[in-house]
Amino acid sequence: MIDRRSLLLGGAIASIARPALSQTKYPNRTVTMVNPFAAGGQLDPIGRIISKHMQSVLGQAFVIENKPGAGGTIGAQYVxxxxxxxxxxxLGTTSTFVIAPYIFKPQPYDPLVNLAPIIALTENATVLIASEKSGFKSLKDLLEAAKQKPANVTVASAGNGSFPHVFSELFCSLTDVKLTHIPYRGGAPAMNDLIGGxxxxxFEVAPTAIPQIQSKTAFPLLVSGNKRVPLLPDVPSAAELGYPDLNLTSWVGLAAPDGTPASVVEILNKESNAALRSEEMTTYLDRLGISAIGGSPREMAERMARESAIYKRLVESKGITVQ
Known part of the structure; x- marks a missing residue:
């Protein structure tokens, strides 16, 4: 028997292979890249470099439009x-493609059915940072405090159902502790309150956490995954600390509405890969410790199907929902 996930993956991949609907040169008008989050996050600079390259090569304007709200689902549903x-x-994130759709009720869109994957662009580790006022200088300090007084330790997130929220739930499951979740309307206000104590x-992505760590306004306890981050050589990985399953990454991808012609997807994929190899992009990514991914639309579709299954199980087991 063929399970539903296989059918959805087949649909996502099939949408990549559909024949072009016309022979009109693409693009023949302005292209809008929707960022489903507020301005100021990690998507903005990546989107600017991608759109700048597209515009110079394809000869049409590529503009970025922020459509924030409801954990990124408003902008994604618009697309x-x-x-x-x-x-x-x-232009979305891990939350856009494999988390938020399964948290909001009713489900706003099905990423495996309603989107045509173009390319997975970048990914980076997540850093567990502590406020200087918390007194936590190691994971051991945090776990001891959380176990002595369950739910006394507070954990910020960029909102209910956001990547930091779901990641914190995974952390609680793996470490057997209870934390009190404090949701914010985005990562910036969450970081501000962490700094203020x-x-x-x-749990924040490395590019955003590193400047705060360097300025000593936040203290790093671990980085997700199996290896250390080059820009944080003294911070142990989750695997080193005995939690190898705490290895999910935050990634950025580009997609189009389902049914977009294969020829258009091919052009956008080709030029996105070229933009990732550009000097401007590599300089930016290296400076912040972000890794380029690249590859084919099919590879992004497979990533979406694989991670959707992981996050959907976690969301259902923890009862994480937003009405």
Missing amino acids: TRSAPDGSTLL QVDIF
């Missing part, structure tokens, strides 16, 4: 309902 002609694209810890 899924747009014409599948390549004029509206989705209003919350104890925060």
Whole structure:
């Protein structure tokens, strides 16, 4: 028997292979890349470099439009309902492609059905950082405090159902501790309160956490995954500390509405890969310790199917929902 996930993956991949609907040169008008989050996050600079390259090579304007709200689902849903002609694209994150759709009720969109994957662009480790006022200088300090007084330690997130929220739930499951979740309307206000000592810890992507660590306004306890981050050589990995399953990464990808012609997806994939290899992009990524991914639309579709299954199980087991 063929399970539903296989059918959905087949649909996502099939959408990549559909024949072009017309022979009109692409693009023949302005292309909008929708960022489903507020301005100021990690998507903005990556999107600017990608759009700048596209515009210079393809000869049409590529503009970024922020459509934040409801954990990124408002912007993502807008794209899924747009014409599948390549004029509206989705520049999203792990949350956009494999988490948020399964948290909000009713489900706003199905990423494996309603989106045509173009490319997985970048990924980076997540850093567990603590407020200087918390007094935590190691994972051991945090776990001891959390076990002595369950739910006394507070953990910030960028909102219910956000990547930091779900990651913190995974952390609690693996370490057998209880934390009090404090959701914010984005990563920036969460970081501000961590720095101010209003919350104890925060799971944040490395590019955003590193400047705070370097300025000593936050203290790193671990980085996710099986190896250390080059820009944080003294911070142990989760695997070193005995939690190898704490290895999920935050990644950025580009997608289009389902039904977008294969020829359009091919052009966007080709030029996105070229943009990832550009000097401007490699300089930016190296400076912040972000890794380029690249590859084919099929590889992004497979990543989405694989990670959707992981996060969906976690969301259901923890009862994480947003009405």
